[in-house]
Amino acid sequence: xxxxxxxxxxxxxxxxxxALPLRVLEQAQRDLLSLPxxxxxxxxxxxxxxxxxxxxxxxxxxxxxxxxxPDGYTVLFLQxxxxxxxxxxxxxxxxxxAADAQYVxxxxxxxxxxxxxxxxxxxxxxxxxxxxxxxxxxDDSSWDGSGRIAYRHITSNETIxxxxxxxxxxxxxxxxxxxxxxxxxxRPIDVQRYGLIYACAQKNAxxxxxxIVIIRDQLLERSADSLPGYxxxxxxxxxxxxxxxxxxxxxxxxGLVAQWLEEEVGGLVEMNRRNQAKASELxxxxxxxxxxxxxxxxxxxxxxxxxxxxxPSSELDDLFVERAEAEGLCALRGHRSVGGIRASIYNAVxxxxxxxxxxxxxxxxxxxx
Amino acid sequence: xxxxxxxxxxxxxxxxxxALPLRVLEQAQRDLLSLPxxxxxxxxxxxxxxxxxxxxxxxxxxxxxxxxxPDGYTVLFLQxxxxxxxxxxxxxxxxxxAADAQYVxxxxxxxxxxxxxxxxxxxxxxxxxxxxxxxxxxDDSSWDGSGRIAYRHITSNETIxxxxxxxxxxxxxxxxxxxxxxxxxxRPIDVQRYGLIYACAQKNAxxxxxxIVIIRDQLLERSADSLPGYxxxxxxxxxxxxxxxxxxxxxxxxGLVAQWLEEEVGGLVEMNRRNQAKASELxxxxxxxxxxxxxxxxxxxxxxxxxxxxxPSSELDDLFVERAEAEGLCALRGHRSVGGIRASIYNAVxxxxxxxxxxxxxxxxxxxx
Numbered sequence: 050x051x052x053x054x055x056x057x058x059x060x061x062x063x064x065x066x067x068a069l070p071l072r073v074l075e076q077a078q079r080d081l082l083s084l085p086x087x088x089x090x091x092x093x094x095x096x097x098x099x100x101x102x103x104x105x106x107x108x109x110x111x112x113x114x115x116x117x118x119p120d121g122y123t124v125l126f127l128q129x130x131x132x133x134x135x136x137x138x139x140x141x142x143x144x145x146x147a148a149d150a151q152y153v154x155x156x157x158x159x160x161x162x163x164x165x166x167x168x169x170x171x172x173x174x175x176x177x178x179x180x181x182x183x184x185x186x187x188d189d190s191s192w193d194g195s196g197r198i199a200y201r202h203i204t205s206n207e208t209i210x211x212x213x214x215x216x217x218x219x220x221x222x223x224x225x226x227x228x229x230x231x232x233x234x235x236r237p238i239d240v241q242r243y244g245l246i247y248a249c250a251q252k253n254a255x256x257x258x259x260x261i262v263i264i265r266d267q268l269l270e271r272s273a274d275s276l277p278g279y280x281x282x283x284x285x286x287x288x289x290x291x292x293x294x295x296x297x298x299x300x301x302x303x304g305l306v307a308q309w310l311e312e313e314v315g316g317l318v319e320m321n322r323r324n325q326a327k328a329s330e331l332x333x334x335x336x337x338x339x340x341x342x343x344x345x346x347x348x349x350x351x352x353x354x355x356x357x358x359x360x361p362s363s364e365l366d367d368l369f370v371e372r373a374e375a376e377g378l379c380a381l382r383g384h385r386s387v388g389g390i391r392a393s394i395y396n397a398v399x400x401x402x403x404x405x406x407x408x409x410x411x412x413x414x415x416x417x418x
Numbered sequence: 419x420x421x422x423x424x425x426x427x428x429x430x431x432x433x434x435x436x437a438l439p440l441r442v443l444e445q446a447q448r449d450l451l452s453l454p455x456x457x458x459x460x461x462x463x464x465x466x467x468x469x470x471x472x473x474x475x476x477x478x479x480x481x482x483x484x485x486x487x488p489d490g491y492t493v494l495f496l497q498x499x500x501x502x503x504x505x506x507x508x509x510x511x512x513x514x515x516a517a518d519a520q521y522v523x524x525x526x527x528x529x530x531x532x533x534x535x536x537x538x539x540x541x542x543x544x545x546x547x548x549x550x551x552x553x554x555x556x557d558d559s560s561w562d563g564s565g566r567i568a569y570r571h572i573t574s575n576e577t578i579x580x581x582x583x584x585x586x587x588x589x590x591x592x593x594x595x596x597x598x599x600x601x602x603x604x605r606p607i608d609v610q611r612y613g614l615i616y617a618c619a620q621k622n623a624x625x626x627x628x629x630i631v632i633i634r635d636q637l638l639e640r641s642a643d644s645l646p647g648y649x650x651x652x653x654x655x656x657x658x659x660x661x662x663x664x665x666x667x668x669x670x671x672x673g674l675v676a677q678w679l680e681e682e683v684g685g686l687v688e689m690n691r692r693n694q695a696k697a698s699e700l701x702x703x704x705x706x707x708x709x710x711x712x713x714x715x716x717x718x719x720x721x722x723x724x725x726x727x728x729x730p731s732s733e734l735d736d737l738f739v740e741r742a743e744a745e746g747l748c749a750l751r752g753h754r755s756v757g758g759i760r761a762s763i764y765n766a767v768x769x770x771x772x773x774x775x776x777x778x779x780x781x782x783x784x785x786x787x
Contacts, residue, residue: 059457063464066666071451074459078450082443088428088748090443092625092671095432095749128497128627129648132662136646168644251663256461258497258627258665275537277505279498293501294620296627296665297435302461379457380464 060402063380064208064355065231066251068397072313073305091301096294104297105290108304115310115317118240118263125262125282126290126300131230134247134260135162138202138226139169141272141282142245148197151175151223155214156183156207157386162228166202175201183210185347187218200224200244206232208252209384211357211391212350217242224268232354233261234310235396236321244268250299252354253396255306259299310396320396327394327403328353334407341414345389359389360417366390369413378406429771432749433577433724434600435620437766441682442674460670465663473666474659477673484679484686487609487632494631494651495659495669500599503616503629504531507571507595508538510641510651511614517566520544520592524583525552525576526755531597535571544570552579554716556587569593569613575601577621578753580726580760581719586611593637601723602630603679604765605690613637619668621723622765624675628668679765689765690722696763696772697722703776710783714758728758729786735759738782747775 061068084091087100094101109124118124127133143150143166150170152163154177166172173195176187201223206213208231217225217239224244233248240246245264251257264282272283278292285292290300314320332351335342335358345357360366366389370382383389394403430437453460456469463470478493487493496502512519512535519539521532523546535541542564545556570592575582577600586594586608593613602617609615614633620626633651641652647661654661659669683689701720704711704727714726729735735758739751752758763772 057452057457061458061462063458063462063467066462066464066663068462069459074451074461078447081447081450082440083426088426088746089430089432090438092443093430093432093435093437095435096626097754098432098749128499128665129502130497130662133498133646133648136648140646165647168646249663256667257465257663258668277502277509277537278534279502279505293499294435294618294626296497296668298625298667299627299665377457380467385466 059377059379060398060405061379062392062394062398062402062406064252064384064391064393065249066257067253067393067395069256069302070306070309070313070397073302073309076305077302092298094297096291096297101297104301104304108300108307111304111307111311112261115234115307116238116240116263121266122240123264123266123269123286125264125285126295126303127260127262127285128258128296130249130257130260131158131228131247132161134228134262135165136169137280137282138162138200138245138247139166140276140280142224142226142268143170143199145273146170146197146199146271148199149173150199151201153187153201153203153218154178154183155186155204155212156210157384158207158209158228158230159202159204162202162204170199182345183207183212184345184350186212186214186350198223200226202226202228204228206230206352206354208355208393209357209387209391210345211352211355212346213352213354224265231395232352234306234317234320235324235354237317250303252393253306255303256299258296259303261303314396323400324353324394324396327398327400328356330403330407331356331392331394334410338410338414339418341418342410354393354395356392356394357383357387357389363388365417368417372413373406373409376405376409378402378409428746428748429767429774430748431761431763431767431771431775433621433753433760433762434618435626436622436762436764438625438671439675439678439682439766442671442678445674446671461667463666465660465666470666473670473673477669477676480673480676480680481630484603484676485607485609485632490635491609492633492635492638492655494633494654495664495672496629496631496654497627497665499618499626499629500527500597500616501530503597503631504534505538506649506651507531507569507614507616508535509645509649511593511595511637512539512568514642515539515566515568515640517568518542519568520570522556522570522572522587523547523552524555524573524581525579526753527576527578527597527599528571528573531571531573539568547581551714552576552581553714553719555581555583555719567592569595571595571597573597575599575721575723577724577762578726578756578760579714580721580724581715582721582723593634600764601721603675603686603689604693604723606686619672621762622675624672625668627665628672630672683765692769693722693763693765696767696769697725699772699776700725700761700763703779707779707783708787710787711779723762723764725761725763726752726756726758732757734786737786741782742775742778745774745778747771747778
């Protein structure tokens with residue numbers, strides 16, 4: 050059942066660092082000792098060399114084209130993952146603003162982002178899904194808040210609970226900040242509706258070690274001179290992501306993934322269509338299991354990226370993971386904080402892998418139900 | 419003159435990201451599609467999987483063995499480069515300590531570290547080599563300072579100016595903090611003499627994107643609870659470098675480089691011997707040029723890692739770089755802030771490359787002097 054026996058590659062449902070397109074890995078492998086015409090590996094060249102600057106420019110240009118990023122937005126390639134963004138966002142946008150930040154808590158990551166913001170300034174929690182185990186999303190109308198608002202923060206897809214906003218919530222003239230780590234590049238979004246979007250790469254965009262920030266230029270003015278250099282969006286923007294040595298290999302890989310999205314997949318509309326089809330196949334397997342598989346998310350909030358469910362007992366959860374692994378279906382265990390099963394079906398997970406998993410789910414249920 | 423025509427690899431004198439051992443690149447290339455027994459690339463596996471935890475453990479164990487890191491020290495793998503350490507050091511060790519930090523300014527990087535510390539607390543500059551263009555190092559006896567001292571910061575090797583401490587300066591009972599970015603793993607050091615050592619990987623230890631911190635455990639107590647999570651050494655130590663998703667590929671590569679140092683080179687004593695021999699060959703070429711090549715550093719402060727010099731004119735500097743490049747001797751231009759020539763001869767630059775450069779220097783001078 051493995052994807053390519055000669056390579057011993059298996060179907061990989063890891064929540065991140067996640068599967069990468071085979072074609073991207075093959076190109077990186079081919080050129081790892083020496084980038085064509087360069088005489089050195091991409092790992093060995095100066096971040097200020099013309100060769101690397103072209104790689105950086107290519108990665109940014111492809112992201113801008115794929116996402117239709119309008120003028121007036123800056124794209125940054127940083128380090129430190131979303132966790133560092135949990136702090137950089139309020140350090141840059143909330144500190145000394147005489148305003149509150151608003152946080153919408155739709156799952157574990159929104160909660161962690163909010164905790165970090167509280168260290169920097171006043172925070173209003175405008176919605177919290179804790180009471181129902183973060184299985185749903187708010188209606189727009191249920192949000193409120195008062196006074197001056199620096200920004201409103203959402204998590205577009207909660208990787209652990211498997212709930213995902215279908216589209217941008219209406220925030221009127223508020224600055225919308227979005228942790229898009231786990232659905233970045235999985236579908237078209239309307240960038241103009243956001244003040245800032247951030248995403249670690251290791252779900253849909255590349256390997257761990259590079260974090261992408263897309264920020265409305267006007268917001269760069271909020272970065273105080275007193276901020277530590279590395280933590281200032283303005284510094285990074287002024288230096289074109291070369292304030293210091295970035296994760297050069299990570300940026301190179303993001304460029305290759307973006308190239309794959311443009312040239313092989315054909316863009317984010319098609320990518321979204323494929324992701325919807327993959328998710329439908331798995332959710333159908335859930336819904337037709339007569340309750341054997343219990344999905345965590347409410348149906349209208351289900352994530353297209355992380356399909357979370359439970360079996361009738363934790364012993365069966367364990368057996369499911371073990372048997373699936375033996376069939377070449379890997380990394381299906383739910384996050385350690387919640388247990389159960391999680392199938393992460395990011396861009397690079399092929400339809401064939403999802404079909405194989407859906408079949409396995411039916412067979413497993415037939416034997417155990 | 420290239421190292422291996424079939425791969426088109428050239429001799430690479432880049433200051434960083436710098437040359438990596440060919441054997442390391444070959445192993446990474448071989449396993450890039452699928453780590454043996456894993457069914458996935460090292461780029462695609464969870465940082466919490468047993469496979470990655472073994473990689474992390476191996477990298478740490480090898481570093482500890484190579485450097486003889488004693489008990490009572492924690493090794494961390496972080497992101498953000500030395501620039502983020504310029505801020506994390508004072509955030510963790512200086513903030514709220516009712517004490518001053520002392521900085522020894524031996525070049526561009528020490529100066530930048532000091533600028534960031536000033537944003538966090540009171541700083542004493544105990545020595546500044548600016549007056550002579552950072553071409554020398556202080557005598558221990560020339561340092562003073564008064565009051566409570568949180569730590570004293572040095573830069574063991576200044577990459578831009580090419581000056582390097584031969585051994586740890588005597589600091590008595592002060593906490594010594596060292597930016598060892600550009601001579602880390604190039605020679606044995608006495609770790610016990612340091613409170614904290616930090617180094618970005620992209621000189622001697624691996625690719626850009628991973629930063630190594632070795633910290634005396636007692637100092638972890640200084641990290642305040644109010645620090646942003648990602649910026650707290652204590653948080654990272656408590657989570658064994660898995661506070662969040664680290665730069666997994668970078669850590670994997672650090673492990674391969676450490677394996678090369680242990681198994682191919684035979685340890686840091688031998689590495690240091692090789693580095694001394696390489697540096698001698700280049701400095702001999704300088705000293706025997708009858709003034710055609712003018713070294714920047716005073717002879718007793720010369721770096722074994724970055725050999726910096728000038729030709730009689732900037733036009734000749736340019737011609738030297740251009741002709742060298744044509745001969746497969748790459749990335750010899752001095753840092754943009756100081757000009758001239760810089761040959762970075764880190765661990766992975768082979769003796770053959772240095773010999774080729776020394777020969778080229780003699781030939782170039784014979785034609786132009």
